[in-house]
Amino acid sequence: MTTSYIGESVKRxxxxxxxxxxxxxVDDVHLPKMLExxxxxxxxxxxxxxxxxxxxxxxxxxxxxxxTAQNLxxxxxxxxxxxSPPPIKRLTFHKKTQVILAKDKVRYVGEPIAAVxxxxxxxxxxALNDIIVDFEPLPAVVDLEKALLPDxxxxxxxxxxxxxxxxxxxxxxxFAIKDQADLIIxxxxxxxxxxxxxxxNRAIVADWDSKGQQMTVWDTTQAPIPIMNGLAGMLGxxxxxxxxxxxxxxxxxxxxxxxxxxEEMLIPWISKQLGRPIKWIEDRQENFLATTHERxxxxxxxxxxxxxxxxxxxxxxxxxxxGAYDPYGLTVPINSQCTLLGPYDVKNYYSxxxxxxxxxxxxxxxxxxxxxxxxxxxxxxxxxAAKELHLTPSEIRSRNFILPEQFPYKNEIIYQDFAPLVYxxxxxxPAMEKALELIDxxxxxxxxxxxxxxEGKNIGIGVVSYVEGTGIGPYExxxxxxxxxxxxxxxxxxxxxxQSHFTTFAQIxxxxxxxxxxxxxxxxxxxxxxxxxxxxxxxxxMVVAGNACYAAAMAVREKILxxxxxxxxxxxxxxELGDSKVCVKGMPEKKITLGELAVKANPLRGAVxxxxxxxxxxxxxFGPSTGATSNGxxxxxxxxxxxxxxxxxxxxxxxHDCGKVINPMVVEGQIHGGVAQGIGNAYYEQLVYDKKGxxxxxxxxxxxxxxxxxxPRKIITGHIETPSPxxxxxxxxxxxxxxxxxxxxxxxxxxxxxxxxxxxxxxVPMSPNRxxxxxxxx
Amino acid sequence: xxxxxxxxxxxNGVVYQKEVEPRLLLSDFLRHxxxxxxxxxxxxxxxxxxxxxxxxGRPVRSCIMFAVQANGHKITTVEGxxxxxxxxxxxxxxxxxKHALQCGFCTPGFLMTLIAFxxxxxxxxxxxxxxxxSGNICRCTGYQNIIEAVKLAAIKMNASRENVANELSFx
Ligand code: FES
Ligand code: FES
Numbered sequence: 001m002t003t004s005y006i007g008e009s010v011k012r013x014x015x016x017x018x019x020x021x022x023x024x025x026v027d028d029v030h031l032p033k034m035l036e037x038x039x040x041x042x043x044x045x046x047x048x049x050x051x052x053x054x055x056x057x058x059x060x061x062x063x064x065x066x067x068t069a070q071n072l073x074x075x076x077x078x079x080x081x082x083x084s085p086p087p088i089k090r091l092t093f094h095k096k097t098q099v100i101l102a103k104d105k106v107r108y109v110g111e112p113i114a115a116v117x118x119x120x121x122x123x124x125x126x127a128l129n130d131i132i133v134d135f136e137p138l139p140a141v142v143d144l145e146k147a148l149l150p151d152x153x154x155x156x157x158x159x160x161x162x163x164x165x166x167x168x169x170x171x172x173x174x175f176a177i178k179d180q181a182d183l184i185i186x187x188x189x190x191x192x193x194x195x196x197x198x199x200x201n202r203a204i205v206a207d208w209d210s211k212g213q214q215m216t217v218w219d220t221t222q223a224p225i226p227i228m229n230g231l232a233g234m235l236g237x238x239x240x241x242x243x244x245x246x247x248x249x250x251x252x253x254x255x256x257x258x259x260x261x262x263e264e265m266l267i268p269w270i271s272k273q274l275g276r277p278i279k280w281i282e283d284r285q286e287n288f289l290a291t292t293h294e295r296x297x298x299x300x301x302x303x304x305x306x307x308x309x310x311x312x313x314x315x316x317x318x319x320x321x322x323g324a325y326d327p328y329g330l331t332v333p334i335n336s337q338c339t340l341l342g343p344y345d346v347k348n349y350y351s352x353x354x355x356x357x358x359x360x361x362x363x364x365x366x367x368x369x370x371x372x373x374x375x376x377x378x379x380x381x382x383x384x385a386a387k388e389l390h391l392t393p394s395e396i397r398s399r400n401f402i403l404p405e406q407f408p409y410k411n412e413i414i415y416q417d418f419a420p421l422v423y424x425x426x427x428x429x430p431a432m433e434k435a436l437e438l439i440d441x442x443x444x445x446x447x448x449x450x451x452x453x454x455e456g457k458n459i460g461i462g463v464v465s466y467v468e469g470t471g472i473g474p475y476e477x478x479x480x481x482x483x484x485x486x487x488x489x490x491x492x493x494x495x496x497x498x499q500s501h502f503t504t505f506a507q508i509x510x511x512x513x514x515x516x517x518x519x520x521x522x523x524x525x526x527x528x529x530x531x532x533x534x535x536x537x538x539x540x541x542m543v544v545a546g547n548a549c550y551a552a553a554m555a556v557r558e559k560i561l562x563x564x565x566x567x568x569x570x571x572x573x574x575x576e577l578g579d580s581k582v583c584v585k586g587m588p589e590k591k592i593t594l595g596e597l598a599v600k601a602n603p604l605r606g607a608v609x610x611x612x613x614x615x616x617x618x619x620x621x622f623g624p625s626t627g628a629t630s631n632g633x634x635x636x637x638x639x640x641x642x643x644x645x646x647x648x649x650x651x652x653x654x655x656h657d658c659g660k661v662i663n664p665m666v667v668e669g670q671i672h673g674g675v676a677q678g679i680g681n682a683y684y685e686q687l688v689y690d691k692k693g694x695x696x697x698x699x700x701x702x703x704x705x706x707x708x709x710x711x712p713r714k715i716i717t718g719h720i721e722t723p724s725p726x727x728x729x730x731x732x733x734x735x736x737x738x739x740x741x742x743x744x745x746x747x748x749x750x751x752x753x754x755x756x757x758x759x760x761x762x763x764v765p766m767s768p769n770r771x772x773x774x775x776x777x778x
Numbered sequence: 779x780x781x782x783x784x785x786x787x788x789x790n791g792v793v794y795q796k797e798v799e800p801r802l803l804l805s806d807f808l809r810h811x812x813x814x815x816x817x818x819x820x821x822x823x824x825x826x827x828x829x830x831x832x833x834x835g836r837p838v839r840s841c842i843m844f845a846v847q848a849n850g851h852k853i854t855t856v857e858g859x860x861x862x863x864x865x866x867x868x869x870x871x872x873x874x875x876k877h878a879l880q881c882g883f884c885t886p887g888f889l890m891t892l893i894a895f896x897x898x899x900x901x902x903x904x905x906x907x908x909x910x911x912s913g914n915i916c917r918c919t920g921y922q923n924i925i926e927a928v929k930l931a932a933i934k935m936n937a938s939r940e941n942v943a944n945e946l947s948f949x
Contacts, residue, residue: 015874016863018882021816021856025883028815122801199820199828199883199917250818250883251917284821498881498918665877669919673880676920700825700915708908708921715922738920 005507005517006729009665013517014248014502023248026203026218031277034205035064037267038124039280040114040131041289042106045140045359045693046153049104049113049133056130057116062123065274066131067115067266069103075269076100079260080230083329085165086418092166096156097327098362100265106135107155107324108361109694110289112262117270117278140359140693144298144319147356155324155357164326165355169337169413172348174304174313181304181312185384188300190763191373191743193321193687194680195293196366197705198497200250201282202261202291206268210275215242217268220249222257223535225493228527230260231268239531246525252497253677254366255292257537258328288698292328293687294366296321297336297373303381304348309389309396313348316340316377320355321363328364330355334416335370335469339740340378341411341421343428343467343631344400349413359693365537367677368739371468379464379744380762383751393463393748394432394441401428401465415627417472423629426657427722428465434718435463435633435655444637453755458640459650460753466741468630470658470733471543471724475623477532478548480509480556482616486580486595488513488520490552493533494545495525499735500666501541505549507662508729512553513560514578515594532621540627540733542662547622547727555618563597563616628724628732632656634675634741636712638749645768645775647683647750652712657720659732667734668717674738675715680706682743686765785849789814790858798845805829807845808855816856816886820915827914830887831855837894856886859893868934869893869927878927880918888914892928900936902928 017023054066069076078097085093102113114131118124139153146152147162155162178184205218215237221227221244228244235242249256263280271278282291299318305311320333337351386396402409404427411421436442444461452459479491490509494501506520523529533545561572564582568575568590576585583591592600598616608614635653640646654671661667684704688696697703723730747761750771758778763770782797789812796811805822808814808831817840820828824842831840832854859867866874869889879885888911895902895910902910907928908921916924 009877011874012877014882015879016866018879018885019856019866019870019873019889020860020863021814021886022863023882025815025818027809027819030810030813030815122799197917199826199881199915200818201820248883249881250820251881253917284823498879500880669877669880669923672920672922673918674920677917699823700821701823705915705917706920707912707915708925709912711920711922715920 004511006511006662008663010503010507010517010663012500012503013506014500018248025200025248025250026205026220027281029205029218031207034277034279035117035119035274036121036124037270037278037280038116038121038128039112040116040128041286042102042109042111042113044106044135044137045109046138046155047106048136048138049102049106050136051134052114053132054114057127060123060127060130062119063116063127065117067101067270068113069101072100076103079265079327081329082259082327083331085330086334086414086416088167088169088414090168093330094159094164096164096325096357098262098325100262108359110286110361112290115266115270117274121281142358142360142689142691142693144321144356144358147358155359162357163354164322164357165330167330167333168352170350171412172313174315174348174350177313177348178304182307183305183385183388184302185381185388186302187384187762188298189377189380190298191295191376192765193293193296194366194685194765195288195687195703196253196255197703198251198253198256201284201287202256203281204263204267205277205279206271207277208271208275213241215268215272217242217244219244219246219264220256221246222252222495222497222537223259224495224525224527225531225533226259226535227264228531234265235268235272244527246495249495249497254294254369254537255364256497257535258292258364284700285698288703289695290361292362292364294332294363295373296363299377301377301381303385305385307389309385309391309399311344311346311400314346315350317352320353321358321360322355323358323360323362325362326355327362331416332363332365332370336374338374338411338413338415338421339371339467339469340374342375342378343402343426343465345402345406360689367674368736371736371740372678372681372743375466375741376744376764379741379748383748394436397465398429398432402426415469417627419626422626423467424626424724424726425722426629426631427720428631431631431633431655431657431720432465434720435635435653438653438655438716438718439635439637439651458642458753459637460749460751461635461637462745462749462752463633463635464741464745464748465633466631468733468737468740469627470630471540471624472627473544473623474534475621476534476545476548477530477619477621478545478552479530479617479619480549480552482556482560482594482598484595484598486519486593488515489523490520490549491523491529492545492549493530494536494541497536499541500663504542504662504666505546508546508549509553512550512557515580519580542731543628543727543733544622544624546662546731547729548620550729551620551622552618555620556616559601559616559618560594560597563601564592567592567600622727624726626726628659628726630656630658630732630734630737632737634745636745636749638753640750640753645771649679649712652715653718654715654738655718655720656734656737657722658734658737659724660721660730661719662731664719670734671717671738672715674736675742676706676711678739678742679711679746681739682746682764683766684710686767783846785846787848788852790854800844800846802845803841804843804845804848805840808840814855814857818883818886820883827891828884828887830890830914832890832894835894837891856889859889868938869896869931872927872931872934876923876927876930878919878924884914884916888916888924892931896932896935900932902932
């Protein structure tokens, strides 16, 4: 008997390995003769390097080599531009990518200056203290609003200013419509930096085998295949000589797809120089200083509305902080620009942004990837308008939802995937209704809230909605193979960092081939097993790689049936596939197992027909024409302690439409984790830089991650399924849905709880301290 | 440079005799000297709880202890929780059934914290569970499913209490 797995909460196939300590993470790789690296990093945010003296460090017993920009020779280089700017008219973009080791100048605290290679990490770190760097400190550019002033120090001195890019996108004509408005809401908003803080720090082990002329790299990357291709180019090797393995990763959330980190360019090269395996493991402080992070925008926004609360248009001008370099192009600010529009029918939109270089770590996507900022601006504008117009948060949103008959809905502006932003499908009103029902909105505001307020409790409710552009191209691949044992192996190029790919991809393949899911094993993130693909990002694993698995499995299924029909001398229509075998319908004794077929498909003697491709194997690729748009509504009830301003989230509802759900348990897990990160982003986590560009929150004691006490007491999820027409499985992504609207919801609910008409929260992260200040001001 | 001290440490029931530098962290000793890489390291400053192991039955953070401090003591790591992948400890089973792990990096630390907790408190309330795990950070799950898993584990472990007592050594 074969059951169907798609749509079921199948228990994860990867769990046993992880639960018993048997899963391989990069730091678990230990090779004979391996050396370890520690980096000397800049203690200044902005300074010229006059001289670096490594002579004492080299004298230390156990130190094998010390590298600086000087002795890298020709290998010294700037990293590649990962995402070039989209084709938008009148766009300015200045490319400045990070270098392997700082040469004349450092541009952020934590920028690598020298690498010490030693017998172990302890010795390497000791030797860092022996390196003398003569710095000439320069004024640091920290404040976004001041970075473009004429007297600001120049971070890249060959540019006329600290402007990295400038983009204007328009839909309709905001200026023409503005005069017809009954109400204009105009405010400033800001969204400060936060970090991904995966529990596993970054790590790289490189092993150059000079006998085999082969480079093997274990890397905590979300994109092993692009790393392989890039390294081959940099090291002058063919792609076949470079194997990149991204084994189990301890979370990633975006920053691990930044390419190339300085360390990623350097460690393999050192291995080749010294002919020994080299390991570098990032420590937590380095992770704060030298792993990319995100957010960091200030918006000057304006919304024009009718008195019924219908949006006529939006005008938004914002600054985006890219940090010291901009290797990830414009992905983050474009996402903010596009996602701001949300699930609403906005006919007129003017959006202009400037990307600014500052003396901070580089900004690249982190879960949400620019979307939370856009959603924050939109949702706050709607909240303010609702107050003016005496509408409830859900009323004003529902009045502006795009209607089902308007899909595919064209937003006209260009999205991060270089294509005009089109929402493929959606049905927004039911998600709102369901959320209100799950949180029991009416009863809460009419009965419970007045009662609790009378008891002196600060208790409030909030409702927000959002869209999430997911599953963008270009493509991913999968290779499905049935072996002689009848077991099925699936190889994909996307790396895995906790998303349950081992299970969800296996569900798809097991359903197509009608085998037991336990007979399906998945290989991800090993470029020797699959060498075409892009990586895990933008909530696209299931959409793009999932559909590639489906296509490859379908191709293998076809091969199976064709071969079986020849052997069993029966037409394909007359065959039945199931339980790892094929039999003739109604004649269970006339059968052949998949294992037997696999052997027949790979004959060792005799002749095969011309054009035969051996084996029960097929590779297939999937590339969607454009992204699939998920959407949802979050609602929450919170209680604020009047003395400490601690916020307890008593109830949290997520109604989400990610198309067809492959594994509800996994989707819910993604949402729980996403919400927790969004809550952290809203009230606990903040990367605080002082005026000199020193990061004041570079440890887990200063940068507060949400604990079991800070997350919602219970998240209740409701699913709506509007299948995407853009892919055969009908799926959409879900990885970022929990995070995107959480901060917007949090502040709305807190405002409602505090019931102070003058309180207006227009910035995140909030914190009890900052909220206290705002309350005092109001 | 080397100034080595002989130590004898029992890890998961196996006696190891090694010579170590006094500054070698217990976490590095377990992971790199003994090759028991199931214990992970997330912060090396005692906050995240990822590196938690049992030290004579009590949970400790192995990243802020030295290997020499373990001389003459008994350590249990995640590798000591079950015989193999086919025979999971009820707590491990509960984690899988309730989807209490995603990337799984934090999981060994949670398991070791919770083994000791459930031993002390076999019938915990939700609030007590929340407190018990408040020193362990998980960035993936949002904790909800971990709390559910602990409730389920308590039920399972109460049903098979004897096995647990036999498998692990407590003070
Ligand atoms: S690694 Fe020991 S507490 Fe974080
Ligand atoms: S499962 Fe990833 S940190 Fe907990």
